[in-house]
Amino acid sequence: MAIEKNYYTIDPQGKLKCVKCGAPLITGKAKFMYLDNGFPVELPVCPVCGFVYVPEELALGKVASVERALEDK
């Protein structure tokens, strides 16, 4: 079986909760998309409604640097 590509994983460690559903967030499959490029990742996701959480550190760190790199393509 082919190993599925995954660029980044964040485990919520049971510390985050979906307000709407009341469910704790789990590590779930998500995808970042920008300028016709896609990146599969694993982020905290609500198992009920599918809310995907992008923490501040990720947004300002890895996400921002990939954005800059793609913008200059």
Added chain:
Amino acid sequence: MSQIQERGSTHVYKVNKISKEEMESMVARCVYEQPPFCSAACPLKLDVRAFMKAAADGDFKKALQIYEKIAPFPLILAAGCEAPCEERCRLGEIGDAVSVRAVEDAVARFGEQSRSGGVFRMKKRKSVAILGTDLFTLFLAGELEKKAYPITVFCEQGDCESFLRACVPFLSDAAFALELKRLGGKDIQFEFDRRIDAALYEETKARFDVLCTSAAAARELFPDAVILPELMFCEEQRLVCGDCEGVLDTAFGAKKAALTVDRLAQSLDPRNMRGQEGACESNLYTDLSGAKELRHIPPAGDGYTKEEAIREAGRCIQCHCEECLKSCAYLKHYKKHPGLLSREIYNNTQIIMGDHPLNKAMNACALCGQCSVVCPNGFDMAQVCAAARRNMVSTDKMPLAPHEFALMDMLFSNSEAFLCRPQPGFEKCRYVFFPGCQAAAIAPATVRAAYLDLCERLEGGVALLLGCCGAIADWAGRTEMEEQTHELLARELARLGDPVVIAGCPSCAKELKGFSPLEVRGIWDVLLELGLPEGAHALERPAALHDSCGARGDAKTQQAIRTLAARLGCTLEDTPYSGDRSPCCGYGGLTAYANREVAAELTEKCLERSDAPYISYCMACRDRFARQGRESRHILELCYGTDAGSPPDISEKRRNRLSLKNELLQEVWMEVPMVKKLEYSLAFTDEARKMMDDRMILVEDVIAVLEDFRASGEAIEDEDALLVARRRVGNATFWVKFSRAKDGFLVHRAWSHRMRVEKREG
């Protein structure tokens, strides 16, 4: 407010060609890479600057290495060189030229010879014979030895010493002894006591690949030989030789002859691939104001001592042109002269696939045109960078991110905050006041006072037009958006009866003049005619006047501001780089959005000119100086006795524009504007406020997220029991961390990203 379409993909494989001629003509204006005049005058192309620097540093070994590149026998050349470099030395125009030859002589005497080449040097396969005894054959042997040819010199003398003496009868005994030693150290074979005759010619022709002779020997062997002086070559006889006069000419002749030997050894036509030979012209610009020692250091004895040579070499001003780098923080930041940077930026626009490494540099130029004034040849980085931005936009390769906030701000100014009304009681107006978007954003009370004053004191009606002139789109390279803005403004101006435009900002005035046939005047000119309004006052302390880059080349405006300041009673200090040479505050060209680091350096460059408070006549300058903590006032604040106070953050700048519009609608046009009020309270921690300004997140963005949360209830609760909600607004997703407060919310943090994120199945 409409959105700006993000480019769809990074997979755009087309470029819009730029004219190579256009690029080359601009790049050629930069004289940074031109040789200094001394080196240009030297047919041997000595790097005089590097040589003098090494000598001045006392590094005679290095200096000698540099000199030996052009002189295999340094003392001989130094003794007899006619030194055309000294004639062209720029110091000679204001004092004594640097005594290059005397320093060369000292370096040749005191410099430690480096062991270049050595025994492991690979010899060339083709062998060379040199027949005859004169300075040319000696120099040629030296040149060919440097090129690692196996050389044999055939001479009538019986030993090396008598050969050398016959070559350089003019050399002093001391120098002779040193050069004899040098000759002995060179890998040159000699066959002594050989008569130069036809028999020797035949013999060497059979034994060697290339034959070289002295001019005398050539004439003796072939009385009818025709020597081509540019090649040092008798074509018919395949003989390398030449007539030379003087030591320098001989050294140059030997250099040309060595190149001819190279070509012949490779069985190539000696005419080809010779490059530029000999002395050349230079257009280098040299600022002579830094010259300190104008007088030549006289040697105490026959030649310079080491110390004297160091002092004389230290007089060299190292001619180079850095006028733009001295004045422009942007060029200084990238540490590249404009010729090189422009070529790289042009190339950046022509990359079909992959990274565009110069995007940031291309978008960091303030497009202020200062370089075009300080450069002796009028090099204009603004023209290069603006053309590159337009080019990249035209191929959909321009990232939107660096300019999106500013462009959205422009759309805001020309939609929600836009206002165009004739003065009450007038259908058509003789004038329209156009304060500019930044004036309304930063100093709304000043704009209000100015408009009311103009209405009161001008005849024929004064309309008001609050909006953006389109300069922001121009700076971003978005021609289409700029044209749309111009169409909007032209339409509104026509509706007002094509009035005279009274601009409050020199950049707006410039932009408006660029597309509108209407008369455009600065409010400063109008105030000079009308006289100062009531409440006008001076700054108590002497102030520095910062000229706006929008007024570059506009002496009338620059003078009008000075006259206005004088009438106010201001004492203005003289600052370097004022008038046309004024640097940009960092807002121009959208540098403040695209590259904050460079923008901060530009601001710093403006402020380093004086410690006094700054008076400016562009609201963006006023704002950026105030943000750096400098007392900063716009001339209109002084004219109207208003004080815009501490600089507003990005959200306040928008709110100021809306409030100004609404206040004036009520006050002047008696209209009650629709003001949307929040149904809940919204508060921010100080940290959140600062963070939002830094991250370019507007209060409106936060409200959009919270509205969404109120409607959907979607949010995350973190371990500190704070809530985090998000919403996609335009091309970015905004995240807000907040807590519920009494009747509303308290915002703790906010962040954003441009990438879309969604759950994926699997």
